[in-house]
Amino acid sequence: MPQPMQVVLVEHDQPAPADREEVRRRIERCLTLRNARWMRSYHTADGRRSICQFEAPDAETVREAFRAAGHPFDRAWVAQMWWREE
DSSP: OOOOOEEEEEEEEOOOGGGHHHHHHHHHHHHHHTTOEEEEEEEOTTSSEEEEEEEESOHHHHHHHHHHHTOOOSEEEEEOOOOOOO
């Protein structure tokens, strides 16, 4: 039986503009190998920091993907989604 997917948020520094596409490809490959996927990202106005949302079995899966891709992160945690109904 497949493991239920969690919402995982990761806070990290953005790579230099010249490196962003390569870092994105490496992380994407590592996520795919671990049955996880990127959903969306929020970046600071200056483009230096990000919070990215993933769908994954757990936070450690995403941490492993970032480590395997060689991209540092500050924190990764499982989150619950709440939103305002209009």
